Amino acid sequence: MTDRIANAQLRGKVMSADEAAALIPAGAQIGFGGFTGSGYPKELPKALAARITAAHEAGEDFTVNAFTGASTAPELDGVLADVNGIGLRTPYQSDPHMRAKINDGTSYYIDTHLSHSAQVVAEGFYGKLDFAVVEATRITEDGSIIPTSSVGNNKTYLDCAEKIIIEVNSWQSLDLEGMHDIWNGYLTPPNRPIIPITKPGNRIGDTFLTIDPNKVVAVIETNDPDRNTPFKPIDDDSRAIAGYLLDFYDNEVKHGRLPKNLLPLQSGVGNIPNAVLDGLLNSDLENLTSYTEVIQDGMVDLIDAGKLTVASATAFSLSPDYAHKMNDEAARYRNSIILRSQEISNHPEVIRRLGVLSCNGMIEADIYGNVNSTHVAGTRMMNGIGGSGDFTRNAYISAFVSPSIAKDGAISAITPMVSHVDHTEHDVMVIITEQGLADLRGLAPRQRAKKIIENCAHPDYRAQLTDYYEAALKASKAKHTPHDLARSYDFHRNFLENGTMKLS
Numbered sequence: 433m434t435d436r437i438a439n440a441q442l443r444g445k446v447m448s449a450d451e452a453a454a455l456i457p458a459g460a461q462i463g464f465g466g467f468t469g470s471g472y473p474k475e476l477p478k479a480l481a482a483r484i485t486a487a488h489e490a491g492e493d494f495t496v497n498a499f500t501g502a503s504t505a506p507e508l509d510g511v512l513a514d515v516n517g518i519g520l521r522t523p524y525q526s527d528p529h530m531r532a533k534i535n536d537g538t539s540y541y542i543d544t545h546l547s548h549s550a551q552v553v554a555e556g557f558y559g560k561l562d563f564a565v566v567e568a569t570r571i572t573e574d575g576s577i578i579p580t581s582s583v584g585n586n587k588t589y590l591d592c593a594e595k596i597i598i599e600v601n602s603w604q605s606l607d608l609e610g611m612h613d614i615w616n617g618y619l620t621p622p623n624r625p626i627i628p629i630t631k632p633g634n635r636i637g638d639t640f641l642t643i644d645p646n647k648v649v650a651v652i653e654t655n656d657p658d659r660n661t662p663f664k665p666i667d668d669d670s671r672a673i674a675g676y677l678l679d680f681y682d683n684e685v686k687h688g689r690l691p692k693n694l695l696p697l698q699s700g701v702g703n704i705p706n707a708v709l710d711g712l713l714n715s716d717l718e719n720l721t722s723y724t725e726v727i728q729d730g731m732v733d734l735i736d737a738g739k740l741t742v743a744s745a746t747a748f749s750l751s752p753d754y755a756h757k758m759n760d761e762a763a764r765y766r767n768s769i770i771l772r773s774q775e776i777s778n779h780p781e782v783i784r785r786l787g788v789l790s791c792n793g794m795i796e797a798d799i800y801g802n803v804n805s806t807h808v809a810g811t812r813m814m815n816g817i818g819g820s821g822d823f824t825r826n827a828y829i830s831a832f833v834s835p836s837i838a839k840d841g842a843i844s845a846i847t848p849m850v851s852h853v854d855h856t857e858h859d860v861m862v863i864i865t866e867q868g869l870a871d872l873r874g875l876a877p878r879q880r881a882k883k884i885i886e887n888c889a890h891p892d893y894r895a896q897l898t899d900y901y902e903a904a905l906k907a908s909k910a911k912h913t914p915h916d917l918a919r920s921y922d923f924h925r926n927f928l929e930n931g932t933m934k935l936s
């Protein structure tokens with residue numbers, strides 16, 4: 433047995449994943465640890481999927497409701513979705529198999545802001561949580577849990593669940609201990625105190641998760657890597673988009689609207705945000721800070737280069753090489769990295785106080801600046817809103833980035849009216865594509881439309897968009913936000929009918 437389980441009572445609970453899965457009944461509500469492919473349980477979900485398969489073969493109904501921090505990996509979302517094992521999934525996911533089950537109607541999906549996802553469980557909106565299943569790098573003598581590469585919603589799930597299952601993963605570095613910051617002061621209203629974070633580097637809590645050891649029904653020993661995916665090499669479009677954003681920040685500094693070392697940065701996941709981080713690495717900016725949700729490769733490079741002094745997040749989202757590096761050198765990195773619960777990493781109060789600069793990907797934006805982050809053609813769920821709403825609504829400057837076209841030009845990322853709204857025109861300040869940047873601050877809707885079409889739309893779609901705008905201006909009785917409702921979804925309709933947004 434591993435020496436990572438120092439508590440005698442919990443050593444007595446060690447069993448196989450199959451034995452632990454046998455404790456979970458059909459219909460169970462399970463709070464899984466894990467966030468963007470980091471720190472999720474890796475063996476119990478596989479064993480549970482096998483149990484579900486056996487039940488289905490015997491003609492029994494068997495699904496569970498799965499609550500997580502954010503996306504997980506094939507070993508959790510993938511295996512359970514594959515066996516039609518998930519009745520309800522929340523909050524963020526990005527696994528192709530899970531996505532397919534949501535879109536074919538097998539699983540319900542509730543897409544909620546990541547900063548809200550713990551409180552809705554704690555406040556009982558979903559009913560009671562039966563199990564918390566979390567990963568630990570070790571269990572201390574008094575039965576506390578040292579988390580691994582993410583914190584996510586672990587604290588709330590462990591507090592709320594009736595029963596706890598812990599995977600102790602020897603693959604995770606013991607040197608992660610000390611990196612986490614678990615604040616126990618977050619209560620339900622009306623007793624909520626001020627969150628005492630005034631700088632991204634403030635530590636306000638414990639380095640461990642406190643649990644009731646009597647709730648632990650199983651401890652599983654594992655030795656499995658996080659399933660991190662490598663980033664694609666930075667392409668020309670991503671580099672161009674990153675360049676526009678950095679020039680924009682530079683101009684804000686010149687006009688005295690941003691300090692020389694900017695403000696704490698939030699960066700979404702994906703290749704464009706990673707290109708932004710790469711651009712920062714090659715800039716002469718110094719003493720940068722980050723108050724964000726995930727730590728990507730680019731942030732690790734910025735720390736190594738001495739340009740980023742502190743990064744606060746709830747999880748890592750690293751390529752396999754960088755995950756190994758983090759494991760090897762966690763003792764050094766924990767001086768500049770803090771992993772918090774996601775309701776704190778994404779908390780509107782802190783984001784607004786710090787004046788975070790947000791940058792997130794989008795599916796589409798409309799000519800007035802409403803943004804759709806989640807639904808293709810208004811109905812097909814991609815991943816979920818994730819933390820983009822938490823940061824965008826409360827940022828000092830909120831930016832959205834995307835190539836101006838998708839699917840070889842069949843789709844325009846700028847449309848007359850978004851087919852689903854995640855971020856309203858009131859929240860969106862800057863839109864950037866490889867064509868250019870539209871600074872929407874201080875612009876009224878008609879001014880925004882012109883700027884977005886001119887600066888961000890792909891040349892193949894500019895005339896079509898201008899045509900729509902001019903027709904809308906004529907057709908619309910009210911001229912504040914001109915729309916021709918009979919035509920506003922022509923782009924999407926044409927795509928669904930003919931496979932392209934190009935109108936003949």
Ligand code: 0RQ
Binds near residue numbers: 805817818839844
């Ligand atoms: O599909 O992979 O089949 O080619 O969407 O698009 O351009 O590679 O961009 O990986 O950054 O994802 C909005 C989904 C963008 C992401 C979204 C297709 C495109 C491609 C991916 P293929 P790209 P990205 C912090 C913040 C919400 C959550 C968030 C996201 C695939 O950024 O999930 O911001 N955001 N969280 O071809 C049809 C369009 C399309 C389209 C792109 N208009 N119509 N398909 N695609 N635009 C992180 C967390 O919260 C955890």
